[in-house]
Amino acid sequence: MPDPRPEPEAADAPRPVRRHDPDRRNRIIDACLDVIAEVGVAGVSHRKVAAAADVPLGSMTYHFDGMDQLLHEAFSRFAQEFSDRFRARMTAARTPEQARLVVAEQMLRESLRDQRELILTQELYTLAARVPRYRTITNAWMAASRAALELHFDPVTARLLDASVEGLSLHRALDTEPHDPAVVHAAIDRILSGANPA
Amino acid sequence: MPDPRPEPEAADAPRPVRRHDPDRRNRIIDACLDVIAEVGVAGVSHRKVAAAADVPLGSMTYHFDGMDQLLHEAFSRFAQEFSDRFRARMTAARTPEQARLVVAEQMLRESLRDQRELILTQELYTLAARVPRYRTITNAWMAASRAALELHFDPVTARLLDASVEGLSLHRALDTEPHDPAVVHAAIDRILSGANPA
Amino acid sequence: MPDPRPEPEAADAPRPVRRHDPDRRNRIIDACLDVIAEVGVAGVSHRKVAAAADVPLGSMTYHFDGMDQLLHEAFSRFAQEFSDRFRARMTAARTPEQARLVVAEQMLRESLRDQRELILTQELYTLAARVPRYRTITNAWMAASRAALELHFDPVTARLLDASVEGLSLHRALDTEPHDPAVVHAAIDRILSGANPA
């Protein structure tokens, strides 16, 4: 029920700072990913994202129709950027041996940045497993990954490598004990052992 | 607008007082998993779980110190039951060929029950990726899976199969297009091609 | 999206006063009518009613599923109480002359209490004109009024008197100039001139 339209009273507001900030929408999306990485999709709220992006709370529903739209855009951006970077690395690989190294690095995911991305990836997957709407994102992402791998490998091998990257890096992350990097190389060896020349 | 709250003059409900109900705690845990499968960890609340378990709201904080304890117990139970079932199936396999079939079925995850379990698995992984406390669950689960696989395969092969089950079944679930089951068999073939006899 | 379940921190809350107040629901309804009389249905809010009833804001949605339910109950009570009082007065009238006087008083509505009731009546009518759900209230109210009038007058006369009470008292209230009470008596005279003996 709306405002009862109070009589205009003497306004002595403390000079509201009104910034012109054309990049604000982008900042909100980035802040949303930061907040998800920290507290998970389960912990995201308009308030937290607004604070992280340093924008007023009212900006949130001004720029986005709701948390769901924001989440969808944020994960779309995340998947797109991840895909682009992976494709760049695969494109930069000039020999089969270099391509192999890139794949192994994906499986190992050692850096802090990798940890953040692993969390965000899992959050996206969880959403996609439950909500079909998010599967357009995961579908595009997987297709892009395979396309990048097909620069160097045949389609079936690409698919197997992609799935193994997923499984191995995930299992490393979910374990409390360290994993031997040799396992990663064994995985690649065996998958490539049956490959057709690309 | 709905009308769930009874009019004051109609407050003579039959009061099914169920004072001694030793299975109540278990029912809450099971209901919690149902609610997670439906609305995700992000959507769980004491109220929803209490309603799903047909238990008074006050029971929730009486039996559990908080949502976090409940989630941990629920996912522990889920992982344990899943592990037990997988071990039973691997134990029942009498030949390498039968073991292979069990692994392929895990990768395919076709049934509705599998869908539910896939969602719950993802929710747990997502929690574990962010919160170390949940990694004791995933660690134990993965160890149990590998132990079951080691009934038929050498340790490295077991680890690779386990990771491939993860990656392939997940990628199938997150795609909007159907996957060719032949890929699953190619994966197993290649991983086993380098295996030592168990 | 729910609470991310913060760790329990040291609570130094200032002793929340938790009153046992079994009549609270009724007080809210009465306060709601007061607020409507003051700022109209257009100006009602949970906050204002809670403040008027001196209850916490959270009580509002605890006791009522929403503003709409509260409005409906409030107007139901208002109509019921008004009806009861009118019937009592008509019952107390022992002669046709006394009944006539009661009707004239209804048309004149001079007191401050009458002003309040006139406002509430209009607010209810406005809601009922737009929302069918509220017409069960107005329907019952009009039926009760006519039944009370039929203690002394034939049905058609009762209906005409009822409508004239409505029209005359409303026009008096909406005018900026005073109305001559003689008009009220002329109205009754003419309507009764065609009446059958009750």
Place this chain on the structure above:
Amino acid sequence: MPDPRPEPEAADAPRPVRRHDPDRRNRIIDACLDVIAEVGVAGVSHRKVAAAADVPLGSMTYHFDGMDQLLHEAFSRFAQEFSDRFRARMTAARTPEQARLVVAEQMLRESLRDQRELILTQELYTLAARVPRYRTITNAWMAASRAALELHFDPVTARLLDASVEGLSLHRALDTEPHDPAVVHAAIDRILSGANPA
């Protein structure tokens, strides 16, 4: 969840800049009445009126000092137009019998247009019952109605007919059961029975 906000890369809408639009103010007033008829004064907002009038939100506070001014102008126009039409019909009536018919039609208010007008009338009355400022509108309206009736009837009769039109048409509208049109004619008969020749 809907998706009304355009993606950032799709922001090349055709921009129908309508800089000079002298009828815009009128359109806003008409749209305001439409919105009131639909959601009530309680539900009116600048946004809804702007959308209904197809004008930019910023136009609202540019053309009107606030919602209160807009409401006042809208109801003034509504009352004026209603009055004019009633006067025209009474003027067109050439015989007492024709005047009688016009009055009966007012009491019956059968058309959909009548329903809309009944709602708007009630909304105005409700405002006027609470806020003196709106009583200038109702006062002028009632005076005009009576003047039109006095083309055919003496002043007291005019006043009684006017009030009965109000009461009977309102009671018809607020009832859930149909009313017998004979009651309307009985009302007119009895009121006219005591009339002086005009």
Place this chain on the structure above:
DNA sequence: AATGAATGAGACTTCATTCAT
């Protein structure tokens, strides 16, 4: 031992209004 009642915090959203253009 168990629970219904109650509450304050915080969730999302809509709103009137302002300001730079």
Place this chain on the structure above:
DNA sequence: AATGAATGAAGTCTCATTCAT
């Protein structure tokens, strides 16, 4: 003259938790 962008206030509602019973 006119308006798109932006924001703080306030709206409704859900929630975990506490307390008296």
